Amino acid sequence: MIYDISPRFLPTLYEIGITMDPLRTAILVLDPQNDLTDPYGKLFPATEAVLNEFNVINNINTLTGHYRDAGATIIYSPIVFLEGYPEAGESPYGVIASVIESGAMIKGTWGGGIDAAFDKRDGDIVIERSAIIAFEGTGLEQKLKERSINTLILVGLLSDVCIEGTMRAAYSKGYEVYTLTDATATMSLQKQDITRKHSFPLFSKMIDTNTALSLTG
Numbered sequence: 001m002i003y004d005i006s007p008r009f010l011p012t013l014y015e016i017g018i019t020m021d022p023l024r025t026a027i028l029v030l031d032p033q034n035d036l037t038d039p040y041g042k043l044f045p046a047t048e049a050v051l052n053e054f055n056v057i058n059n060i061n062t063l064t065g066h067y068r069d070a071g072a073t074i075i076y077s078p079i080v081f082l083e084g085y086p087e088a089g090e091s092p093y094g095v096i097a098s099v100i101e102s103g104a105m106i107k108g109t110w111g112g113g114i115d116a117a118f119d120k121r122d123g124d125i126v127i128e129r130s131a132i133i134a135f136e137g138t139g140l141e142q143k144l145k146e147r148s149i150n151t152l153i154l155v156g157l158l159s160d161v162c163i164e165g166t167m168r169a170a171y172s173k174g175y176e177v178y179t180l181t182d183a184t185a186t187m188s189l190q191k192q193d194i195t196r197k198h199s200f201p202l203f204s205k206m207i208d209t210n211t212a213l214s215l216t217g
Contacts, residue, residue, distance in 0.1 A: 019217035022070035030156035035111035050185035080107035
């Protein structure tokens with residue numbers, strides 16, 4: 001399913017490509033952490049509506065299982081901070097200030113850990129980071145180069161923060177970028193809708209889980 005937005009930004013299935021090479025594809029699962037996705041998580045009350053409305057975690061698990069079996073690379077990238085958030089600098093503001101206020105995503109704590117609801121398997125790659133963009137300060141790009149990966153499928157959280165930032169960076173680096181409308185979530189249905197309509201189509205090929213499943217041939 002492709003959503004009803006301005007047609008000049010929407011790729012057709014022919015533009016997307018009827019198939020893709022799983023061996024040159026990575027599924028990047030951003031911020032799949034207890035503090036964001038578990039009912040006891042510190043930020044779950046904000047993400048709950050979108051997670052439930054689109055069955056996000058189940059869709060991610062379906063996607064990763066399908067692509068893993070097809071030979072794709074599966075990467076989980078949680079965002080974590082040391083106690084006291086020294087990575088945020090002396091005067092944090094914006095979204096990072098909100099995270100600090102919540103006390104969420106501390107490295108080594110339950111809240112900062114990957115939620116067991118995600119079907120992470122042996123052989124999947126885990127790349128922790130403390131930056132919004134998954135390429136910053138991590139070995140992500142080197143991992144992709146080692147595997148000759150040219151296609152990224154972005155799923156996880158938050159749609160308008162880490163997903164969007166990483167999407168823009170991947171687009172500028174020349175990757176073939178896909179974002180999944182029903183396998184991403186943020187802190188309200190309204191924000192999800194705005195991001196889906198106004199950001200995803202500019203820097204990625206926006207599809208849903210069923211379409212993504214069909215692209216492996």
